[in-house]
Amino acid sequence: MMKYDCKIQTSIENNYFRPKFMRSLWVAILLVFFVFPSLVEAEPYRISGIITYSDGTTVNYNDVEIVCNSQEYDCHPFRGTESTTDMYGIFTLDLDIEEYHDGAELILNVRNENFSHIIDISEMRNSSQNFVANDIQLLQSRPPAPILSGFTCGLIIFSLVFGMVLVRTATRLMTPLGRAEFVGYRAPRIVQCPECSGHIEQHRLISHLIVEHEIEPLDAGEIAGIVFSEIEMK
Secondary structure, eight states: OHHHHHHHHHHHHHHHHHHHHHHHHHHHHHHHHHHHHHHSOOEEEEEEEEEEOTTSOBOOSOEEEEEOOTTOGGGGGGTTOEEEOOTTSEEEEEEEEOGGGTTOEEEEEETTEEEEEEOOHHHHHHOTTSSEEOOEEOSSOOOOOHHHHHHHHHHHHHHHHHHHHHHHHHHHHTSHHHHHHHTTOOOOOEEEOTTTOOEEEGGGHHHHHHHHHOOOHHHHHHHHHHHHHHHHHO
16 A cells, blocks of 8 residues: 555656756747847957949949849848948948858849848957958949039030020121111100100100190200100100
C-alpha cells in the first residue's frame, strides 16, 4: 500500500513540476529571441563623396536619397535617408549598420539618376578617413544658371518688342503722313469754334475768335482755354 502511495505521489510531483519547467523554458527562449538582438551594438557607417555632372562641374545643393530595390530587404531600414551636397558638391550619409547588413546594396538617387553602393563593413573599419568613398558622376549636363536663364528671357522679350516696333515703323513709313511724322512733322489738331461751329486748326482758334468774331483777346483766350480743356478731358 505504501509503495502504491509513493508512485501516486511521484506522479503528482512530475505532473506539477513539468508544466512549470516548460513555462520557464519558453520564457528563456523568448528572452533570448527578443533581448539578444538588442544587445548587438550597431556601428556607424558613413558614405561620402563628390557628385559631378557629365562635364565635371560639381552638383551643388542637391539632395542625395537612399532608395532600395524591392528584393533588397537589408536596404529597407535605410530607405529615405538623405543628405544635401554642399557648395563643393560633397555629400555625406551617416548610417547605423549591423553585421548582417554587410554586402547589402543601397541605391543612391541624385537628380532622378540611380547609383549602386554595396555596404562594405571591412572597408569602413579600415578607412583612415572614417568613411567609405563613393564619388558619383551624373549622365546629365549641368542645367543653365538662373541668371543666364533670366538674361536669355530678357533678350528674347527685348527682341520681340524691338521687332514689333520695327514692323510698325516700317508700316508707317510706307504712307506720306507716316514719313512726315518720322521727320518731325505732326498734323495740327482740329477743333470746333464755339461761336460758328466751324472746324479750325487748334493754334489758329484764338486769332479766329479775335478777327472773325471780334472778341477781345482776353475773352478769346478764356474761350480757347475752355475748348482745349474739353479736348484734354476726352
